[in-house]
Structures are given as C-alpha cells and as structure tokens.
Amino acid sequence: MGVIKIDTIFFTIVDRGKANAVLRKAKECGASGGTILLGEGTVQSKLLDFLGVTETRKEIVLIPASDELDGNLHEQISEALKLSRRNKGIAFSVPFKRWTLNESVQEHNISLDDERFTHCCIFTIVEKGRGMDCIKAARAAGARGGTIIHGHGAGVPADYYFHLAIEPQKETILIVARKEKTASIKKKIYTDLELDKPGNGIIFTLPVSRTSGLYEDRD
Amino acid sequence: MSLLLDKAKEVTKTLVPVVVLVLIICFTIVDVSADVLVRFLVGSVLLLIGLTIFLWGVDLAMNPIGEYMSREVATSKSPVKIALLSFLLGFLITVAEPDLLILGNQVEEASGGTLNSFLIVYMVSIGVGVMISLGIFRLLRDRPLNRFMAVTYGLILIMGCFISQEFLAIAFDSSGATTGALTTPFVLALSLGLSTVKGGRYEEENSFGLVGIMSAGPILSVMALSIISGQNNIRGEAGEYIFKKGVIGPIMEAIPNIFIESLIALLPITVLFFIYNFTKFKIKKGEMVNIIKGITFSLLGLVIFLTAVNSGFMDMGRIIGMELAKMSHGLLIAIGFVLGLIVVLVEPAVHVLGSQIEEVTGGYIPINLIRMTLSLGVGTAIALSMVRIVVPQVKLWYFILPAFAVAVLLSFKSNPIFVGIAYDAGGVASGPMTATFVLALAQGAASSIETADVLVDGFGVIAMVATAPVLSLMVLGTIFQRKKVVELGHVGEVAESADAFPVALSDFNHDCLFVVVNRGYAEYVVELARKAGATGATIFHGRGTGDHQTVLLPLVNIELQPEKEIICLITDIDISANVANTILNDAQLVEKTEVAVYVSPTVALIKDVSLSECSSAV
Numbered sequence: 001m002g003v004i005k006i007d008t009i010f011f012t013i014v015d016r017g018k019a020n021a022v023l024r025k026a027k028e029c030g031a032s033g034g035t036i037l038l039g040e041g042t043v044q045s046k047l048l049d050f051l052g053v054t055e056t057r058k059e060i061v062l063i064p065a066s067d068e069l070d071g072n073l074h075e076q077i078s079e080a081l082k083l084s085r086r087n088k089g090i091a092f093s094v095p096f097k098r099w100t101l102n103e104s105v106q107e108h109n110i111s112l113d114d115e116r117f118t119h120c121c122i123f124t125i126v127e128k129g130r131g132m133d134c135i136k137a138a139r140a141a142g143a144r145g146g147t148i149i150h151g152h153g154a155g156v157p158a159d160y161y162f163h164l165a166i167e168p169q170k171e172t173i174l175i176v177a178r179k180e181k182t183a184s185i186k187k188k189i190y191t192d193l194e195l196d197k198p199g200n201g202i203i204f205t206l207p208v209s210r211t212s213g214l215y216e217d218r219d
Numbered sequence: 220m221s222l223l224l225d226k227a228k229e230v231t232k233t234l235v236p237v238v239v240l241v242l243i244i245c246f247t248i249v250d251v252s253a254d255v256l257v258r259f260l261v262g263s264v265l266l267l268i269g270l271t272i273f274l275w276g277v278d279l280a281m282n283p284i285g286e287y288m289s290r291e292v293a294t295s296k297s298p299v300k301i302a303l304l305s306f307l308l309g310f311l312i313t314v315a316e317p318d319l320l321i322l323g324n325q326v327e328e329a330s331g332g333t334l335n336s337f338l339i340v341y342m343v344s345i346g347v348g349v350m351i352s353l354g355i356f357r358l359l360r361d362r363p364l365n366r367f368m369a370v371t372y373g374l375i376l377i378m379g380c381f382i383s384q385e386f387l388a389i390a391f392d393s394s395g396a397t398t399g400a401l402t403t404p405f406v407l408a409l410s411l412g413l414s415t416v417k418g419g420r421y422e423e424e425n426s427f428g429l430v431g432i433m434s435a436g437p438i439l440s441v442m443a444l445s446i447i448s449g450q451n452n453i454r455g456e457a458g459e460y461i462f463k464k465g466v467i468g469p470i471m472e473a474i475p476n477i478f479i480e481s482l483i484a485l486l487p488i489t490v491l492f493f494i495y496n497f498t499k500f501k502i503k504k505g506e507m508v509n510i511i512k513g514i515t516f517s518l519l520g521l522v523i524f525l526t527a528v529n530s531g532f533m534d535m536g537r538i539i540g541m542e543l544a545k546m547s548h549g550l551l552i553a554i555g556f557v558l559g560l561i562v563v564l565v566e567p568a569v570h571v572l573g574s575q576i577e578e579v580t581g582g583y584i585p586i587n588l589i590r591m592t593l594s595l596g597v598g599t600a601i602a603l604s605m606v607r608i609v610v611p612q613v614k615l616w617y618f619i620l621p622a623f624a625v626a627v628l629l630s631f632k633s634n635p636i637f638v639g640i641a642y643d644a645g646g647v648a649s650g651p652m653t654a655t656f657v658l659a660l661a662q663g664a665a666s667s668i669e670t671a672d673v674l675v676d677g678f679g680v681i682a683m684v685a686t687a688p689v690l691s692l693m694v695l696g697t698i699f700q701r702k703k704v705v706e707l708g709h710v711g712e713v714a715e716s717a718d719a720f721p722v723a724l725s726d727f728n729h730d731c732l733f734v735v736v737n738r739g740y741a742e743y744v745v746e747l748a749r750k751a752g753a754t755g756a757t758i759f760h761g762r763g764t765g766d767h768q769t770v771l772l773p774l775v776n777i778e779l780q781p782e783k784e785i786i787c788l789i790t791d792i793d794i795s796a797n798v799a800n801t802i803l804n805d806a807q808l809v810e811k812t813e814v815a816v817y818v819s820p821t822v823a824l825i826k827d828v829s830l831s832e833c834s835s836a837v
Contacts, residue, residue: 009733009817016225019582035735035763035783038581057225059582062733062761062785064817096733096817099799123731123821125757125787129506151759151787152415154745169415170757172787204789204821206731 008070008209009096011121012061012077013041013147013174014089019059025080026063029072034063039149039174042135058089058147060174064098074212083213090213092176094121094206119208120182121174124189125151126201128169134189138175141188144214146175176208226570227271233564234270238263240557241535248550249542255534257466262531265470265523266565273520274570277404280513284492285408286415287500292355293416301359302352309351309433311487312405313344317480318396318654326389334448339441343393346440347433351406354432358413361421364428365630365638371435372623378442379620388615390441391682394434395654398646398685400521401484403568406430407575407643420739424635426579431642434685470530474522477529481521489514524567525651532656540663544608551664552605559601560594562657563684566650569593572643580636581760583738583782588695589640596691597648600683604661607679611670615679622690629693637696644688653684730795731787731821734802735763736814738782744802744814745786751801752794759785792820 010031012022019036026034041058065073070093082088122143124134131148138146153168177185182205195201241259245251292304313319323336323343350371357367379387410429414422492510496502502510543551563569573586607613630638661680665671732753734744741758748756763783790798799816 009819016577033763035761035785036582036780037759037761037785038578062763064815094819096819099803099816099818123787149759151757154742154756154758154786172757172759202789204729204731206819206821 007067007095007097008065008093010061010063010065010070010073010091010093011174012063012081012089012091013039013058014061014081016057016059018081018089019061022061022077022081023063025077026061026073029076030069031063031065031073034061036061037149039147041147042132042145060147060149064096065093070210074210078212088213090176090211092119092121092208092211092214095209117207117209118179119176119211119214120179121176121206121208122182122186122189122203123206124173124175124193124195124201124203125170126173126193126195128171130193130201131171131173134171134173134193135175137189137192138173138177138185140192141185142181143175143177143185146173148173176211176214223271223275226274227267229570230267230270230274230565233561233570234263234267236561237558237565240561241539244539244554248546249539251535251538254466255538258469259531259535261466261470262527265527265531269520269523269525269527270565270567270570271520272516273400273524273567276513276516276518276520277408277567277571278513280510280517281401281404281488282408282411283506283510283513284488285405286412287502288492288495289409289412290416291495291499292409293359293413298356301355305352305355306348308348308409308491309436310344310348311491312402313347313397313437314340315484315487316397316399316402317484318399318651319343319393322389322393322396334444339393339444342440342444343397343437346436346438347397348436350432350436350439351429354410354429355413357432358410358425358429359417361425363635364424364432364642365627365633365635368428368431368435368630368638368642369627371432371439372627375435375438375442376620376624378439378446379616382442382445384614384616385678386441386445387619388678388682390438390445391619391685392678393437393441394646395649395681395685397437398430398434398568398649399484400524400567400651401481401488401517403430403646403650404571405488406433407568407571411575411579420742421635423579424639426575427636427639427643429643430646431639431644431689434646470526473526473530477525478522481518481525485514485518485521528651528655532652533659536656536659537663540660540665541667542663544664544667548605548609551609552602555605555660555664556598556602558660559598559657559684562652563594563597563648563688564590566648566652568647568650572640572647576640581762581782583762583780584636584640584699589692592691592695593644593648593688596644596688597653597684599691600687601657601661601680603687604676604680604683605664608661608665608668608671608676615682619682619686622686626690626693629690629697632700633693633696634700637692637699641689641692641696644692645685648688649681649685653681657684729789729821730792731789731819732795732799733817733819734786734788734814735817736784736786738784740814741784741786745788747802747805748786748788748790748798751798753788753790753798757787759787761785789821 010026012019014022016038023034023036037060039058039060041056063073074091074093077091078084083091122138126134128150135143135146135148149172151170151172153170175185186203186205189203190196193201195203238260245256288308292301292308295301295304319340320336323339326334326339327336354367356362357364382390406429407427411426413429414425417425496507539554540551543554569590573589576584576589577586603618607615607618626641630641633641658677658680662673662677665673665676732748734748736744738760745753745756745758761783762780788798795818799818802814802816
C-alpha cells in the first residue's frame with residue numbers, strides 16, 4: 001500500500017505576538033489559513049517562581065495542512081522562527097481529517113503503531129485553576145512542560161443563579177511527549193488530579209506525526 | 220521569555236519616546252536647570268522600575284481578587300445583596316483614593332469653604348458606589364451599554380446646563396481623580412471577572428464598560444452638589460509654585476507621603492478580600508501566597524512609580540509649559556499635542572486595559588491600533604486644552620459636551636465591544652501621568668499667560684483627557700463595524716480522495732472533533748452536537764484567517780482577523796460521523812458562517828474508563 005498520506009493540523013506554539021508572523025509564513029508556503037489561540041506556557045526557574053512569575057504568554061497557531069504542505073511548513077517555519085534554538089517555540093503536527101459531506105464512509109487511515117508517530121500530544125481538560133497542578137504532575141512523570149489554554153465548558157447543564165447561567169471555566173493543557181513516556185504521564189495526571197471521579201476532567205491523547213523544536217530531541 | 224522581562228520591555232517602549240522628546244526640548248528650546256534635568260532622568264529610571272513592578276503586581280493580585288470578588292457578587296442570589304456588595308466595593312475604593320482628597324481640598328479652598336472637602340469626597344464615593352451597582356446590574360441583565368450610557372450622559376448634559384462652567388470642569392475632573400492607578404485595574408478586573416462568570420452571548424462586550432460607568436458617578440454627584448448648594452463660582456488663586464532644589468532630596472522627601480497614600484488606597488480592597496477569604500473563599504495556600512506577593516508588589520511598584528512621577532516629572536512639565544508659553548503659542552499647542560500622543564501610553568491603566576483587550580478578544584482587536592487611537596485622542600485633547608489656555612474666549616464645554624453627544628450617537632453605530640472599551644478609555648487615560656505631568660504642563664503655561672487662570676484652566680485639562688479618547692475610540696469602533704469581515708463565507712471544502720482508507724485500528728476508542736466557526740456560533744454548534752449524540756464540549760476563543768477574508772485597515776496597515784471559536788468535542792468513535800455530518804448538514808449554520816470540522820482518532824480516558832485500561836491503552 002505504500003506510505004499513507006496523512007492530513008494534519010499543524011500546531012505551532014510561540015511567544016505572544018509572533019503568531020501573525022507564523023501565519024504569514026504559512027500562507028507563503030501555501031496554507032489557506034489558520035486559527036490563533038492565546039495560551040500560557042510554563043517556566044522553570046526557581047527565582048522567577050519565587051517572584052511569582054509562573055507563566056509566559058504564548059500564542060498557539062493551528063493550520064490545517066496536507067502531508068506535503070505539513071513537511072514544508074515544518075521546514076520553513078522552523079527556519080523563519082529559529083525553532084531549533086532554545087525557548088523559541090515548538091511546532092508539531094496532529095493527524096486530523098477534514099470532514100466532508102460527499103463521502104459516505106470515512107475511516108481513519110492511521111494507527112498508533114505507525115513508526116512516524118514518535119510523539120504523542122496529551123490533552124487534559126480540567127476545572128480552571130488546576131492547570132498548574134496538571135503540569136506539575138506531568139513534570140513528575142517526565143514531561144518537559146505544557147501549554148495552558150483557557151476555554152469554557154458548554155453543553156453540560158450549568159448552575160443557575162439569578163437568571164444567569166454560570167459557565168464553567170476550563171483549562172486545557174497541551175503536553176507533547178515521546179510516545180514511550182505518554183502512558184506514565186497520563187497515568188500520573190489521571191491519579192494526581194483524580195480524574196476517575198466524575199466531573200473532575202478528561203484526558204485524551206492524539207498521535208503526533210512530526211515535531212520541530214522540542215527540547216528533549218536536542219539532547 | 221519571562222513575563223517580567225516582557226513587561227519591562229513594554230514599559231520601556233512607551234517610556235523612551237517621552238524621555239527623548241523631553242530631552243530634545245530641554246536641549247533646544249527650553250533652558251532647564253541641571254537639578255530638574257537630572258531629577259527627570261532619575262525619575263524616568265524609577266518610573267520604569269516602578270511601573271514594571273506595579274503592572275506585574277496587578278497581574279498577580281488585582282486580577283485574581285477581582286475575579287473572586289466578582290464571582291461572589293454574581294453568585295449571591297438576592298438582588299439586594301448584589302446591590303449592597305457592589306455599592307460597598309465602589310464606595311470603598313473611591314473613598315480611599317488619594318487624588319480625590321486632594322481635589323476635595325482644592326475645591327474647598329476655591330469655594331471659600333462653603334463646600335467641605337469631606338462632603339465632596341463622600342458625595343463622589345456614593346456616586347461611584349451607585350453607578351458601580353447599576354453597572355453591575357446592567358451587566359448581569361445584559362442591558363445594552365450604549366443605551367445605558369446614553370441615558371447617563373443625557374442626564375449629565377441636562378444638568379450641565381444648570382451649572383457654571385467652573386463646576387463643569389470640577390465635575391469632570393473629579394471623575395478623572397477617582398479613576399486612579401489602583402482603582403482602574405481593579406474595576407477592569409472586576410468587570411472582566413463578572414462577564415466571564417456570567418458567560419453567554421455578550422461575554423466580550425460585557426468585559427468592558429464598568430470603568431466608564433463608574434466615572435460618570437462623580438460627574439453626577441458633583442453636579443448635583445453644585446445645583447443643591449447653589450454654589451456656582453470658584454475663585455481664589457493657586458498658591459505660588461516653588462521648584463524644589465537638589466536631586467535626591469525631593470525624591471526622598473516624597474516617599475513617606477506617597478507610601479501612606481498608596482497604602483490607604485490599597486487597603487479597602489485588600490481588607491475586604493481578606494474578610495471574604497476567611498469567611499467564604501478559603502483559597503488554597505499557594506494561591507494566597509501569590510496574591511499576597513502581588514499586593515506587596517503593587518504597593519511597592521505604585522510607590523516607586525508615583526514618587527518618580529511626582530518628583531521627576533512634575534517640575535519638568537511645569538518649566539516646559541511656562542517657557543513655551545512665553546515663547547510661542549503655536550509651539551505650545553504643537554508640543555502639547557506631541558506630548559499628549561506619547562505620555563498617555565505610559566499610564567499604568569493603559570497597559571492593563573491593553574492586555575485585557577488582548578485576553579478577551581483572543582487578539583482580534585490589535586492592541587497597537589487601540590493605543591494609536593488613544594494617543595491621537597489624548598494628543599488632540601491636550602492641544603485643545605492649550606488652545607483654551609491661550610485663547611480665553613474658548614470655553615471648556617465647547618469641546619466636552621459636543622464630544623460626548625457625538626460619542627453617544629456613534630455608540631449606536633459602533634462595534635458593540637468598542638462601546639465598552641471607548642467608555643473605559645476615558646477613565647483609563649486620565650491616570651497619574653496626566654494628573655501630574657500634563658497638568659503641570661498646563662498650569663505652567665497658564666501661569667505665564669496673563670489672560671489664563673491657573674486654577675480654572677488647570678481643572679479642565681483632565682476633563683479633556685478623559686473625554687477625547689471616548690470619542691476617538693468610538694470612531695474607531697464605527698470604522699471596525701463597517702470594515703467588519705463579511706460573515707457569509709463559502710465553505711472551502713477540499714474534496715478528499717477516498718482511496719486510502721483502511722479500517723481504523725481498535726486502539727483508538729474515541730474521536731476528537733475540532734469545529735472551527737466564526738464567533739457567536741459555538742453554542743449553537745454544541746446544541747447540534749448534543750442532538751447528534753455528543754455530550755459536553757469545550758470552547759476556545761481565537762482569531763483566524765482564510766484566503767478571502769483578510770481586511771486591511773487603511774493608513775495603519777493593520778490586518779484584521781475575524782474572531783473564531785473552536786469547539787473541542789470528544790465523542791465515541793461510532794457517533795463522531797453522525798455528529799460531524801449533523802453539523803455540516805445544518806443549512807442555517809453553513810449559510811451564515813464558515814464551518815470546518817476536523818476529526819482525529821484519539822485515546823481518551825473519561826470518567827468511566829478504569830485505571831487499568833489507562834495503563835494498557837497506549
């Protein structure tokens with residue numbers, strides 16, 4: 001059957017303010033567009049931690065891409081933003097299929113055993129305020145760090161006070177780790193944050209087909 | 220890159236132009252004594268340090284406190300309790316504001332003692348309390364801000380016809396005095412917290428506007444005071460201004476006083492928060508430590524900042540004003556304009572508002588654009604203030620009343636989120652920098668011009684600075700509304716080739732769906748998804764571009780990206796197709812907005828999956 005082509009969403013996590021540059025570069029490479037989210041990254045520094053600085057502001061760029069474009073994007077954007085240097089940002093691709101109506105049967109064409117999937121991206125969705133706990137747990141299990149995105153839950157009946165629905169605030173934590181480490185990180189988060197209790201949150205992993213700028217790959 | 224460095228960089232970027240301009244003026248046009256010059260330079264360095272620390276303290280302390288307090292307000296179930304708590308908050312933060320007491324004393328003096336300074340302070344605080352209370356009710360009930368403000372300013376306009384123009388100036392100035400360096404970030408945080416707790420369709424619009432509503436309170440109370448007491452004119456002379464000598468001396472002298480003032484200003488919020496913490500919130504220790512750190516940093520930063528501004532910038536402003544007024548009136552107006560452009564960007568609250576706008580809109584509104592508009596507004600305001608000082612026939616209300624009338628009209632045509640930002644900007648722009656540096660400049664100029672009255676003309680400057688940005692941002696909002704990206708987009712589906720689709724492997728137990736839609740449709744998509752069998756979802760705010768949607772704003776060359784919402788759904792692998800099809804099949808949705816659905820298989824652990832499966836899953 002040969003190598004299967006994988007459509008992806010190309011994720012880039014960079015410092016606040018650089019997302020527009022990423023998007024511009026991506027368009028030069030032929031991407032049709034992208035979406036930018038605001039998030040927070042983590043820092044590892046005792047001094048900064050003491051001073052109360054525990055996060056850095058990041059932007060997350062999501063660009064849908066075909067297999068060829070994806071490879072191209074990794075090359076071009078790593079070069080343009082110097083992702084190979086420390087703390088400049090990371091990029092990774094998650095296989096995603098754009099859903100269309102004209103096909104009746106749509107099956108996934110990927111498997112976790114594919115040797116291209118060297119990394120996994122762990123998504124954890126928890127109550128607001130517990131994001132840092134999650135990252136602490138992940139660090140204890142060998143992850144390097146994570147990115148927090150703020151969002152709000154929907155669809156689940158919310159509390160009502162005084163004619164208004166209080167929307168549950170959520171934090172989504174994105175952690176990219178090598179496939180071998182994924183299981184233990186997940187387990188650690190799962191137990192530490194007591195995700196087995198209903199309502200405490202969910203955790204899921206997505207396979208990652210390509211990465212650029214990951215710290216652990218530079219050792 | 221750490222947050223702290225970012226903040227320092229941001230402050231430096233705004234401060235450098237001010238320092239450069241002042242130095243150019245010092246070396247070319249105006250002869251300034253070495254003492255004042257050195258003190259200005261020391262002041263600039265202190266200002267950089269102080270403002271950086273202060274902003275960071277605000278991030279650490281004011282934002283969480285605002286958030287907790289707002290949750291407390293929003294979830295107290297009885298309207299009476301909401302009213303009481305919000306009134307108390309508004310009253311306490313205002314009563315402790317040092318600027319207000321200074322203003323009170325000035326007015327007491329100027330009115331020959333008929334108006335007691337305590338009476339003024341309490342009246343203004345009550346005014347703020349009532350307005351905050353009303354503002355919070357407005358927010359919780361989703362009443363449109365533009366109508367609310369139209370009524371408020373209508374009232375101000377009517378009352379304005381009955382009072383003397385000196386009192387008009389005092390009334391507007393008192394509103395500038397209440398929106399101090401601490402109050403504004405706190406109220407901004409409060410309003411942001413309330414709107415996030417409340418959520419819903421108008422979340423973004425509701426995040427702004429409370430500062431604007433709050434600053435209408437003092438205007439109304441002072442006007443009422445003037446009408447009731449029959450006090451109509453102010454007289455008296457401003458005391459002879461003495462320039463301080465030395466460099467370190469004046470700076471050290473200023474510290475104790477400023478420290479006490481800042482402490483008093485910070486106290487009510489902190490005490491109220493601690494009382495609530497012990498009785499209700501019971502925040503975790505780690506978080507509490509951070510908040511305490513934040514409060515300490517806020518205090519420290521504020522003291523350094525205010526010391527720098529008071530001892531380094533005030534004399535400088537005054538001298539420049541005096542000398543320029545003697546030389547050429549045209550030059551005075553021109554330099555007033557340029558100084559206004561850049562000085563406003565050093566205001567602490569401008570930074571706070573900027574980061575809040577970015578946070579709330581997911582970067583949809585470019586901060587630089589807001590800053591530019593704000594600068595332009597304040598620059599014009601100061602230039603016009605100078606015109607007013609130079610030409611005695613030009614009265615304050617020539618500018619203020621029409622400006623507000625136009626702003627109110629535009630607020631019905633403007634992009635709704637800008638309405639709140641614009642009204643807030645008035646309070647945000649008139650902070651400590653304006654109250655010292657710019658005011659000193661104006662008073663200096665007035666003291667050199669015979670026809671000008673230091674007291675009366677001085678009073679009007681803050682009023683102008685508080686008015687102009689409201690108008691300029693409202694204009695920007697109207698432009699935004701017109702340029703708004705056409706929401707009807709074609710769905711850029713790419714036909715996928717169906718050849719390579721082997722059967723899914725069983726190690727994936729769920730599908731992860733990302734649905735990208737234009738802002739405002741997320742709730743609808745979740746509803747659809749639930750009908751199709753999905754359970755919950757998480758919504759993120761962001762901005763994005765496609766091929767055909769980029770709108771370039773003329774002149775400034777800033778790209779506008781439409782706001783997007785991303786809905787993340789985790790569904791069972793069997794129903795994901797159904798969910799995706801339902802969303803894409805919904806004619807109403809596809810017609811109105813751009814929809815894209817992305818699907819990826821995932822290994823999910825949801826409550827019902829046991830731990831043993833977890834370890835074997837990957």
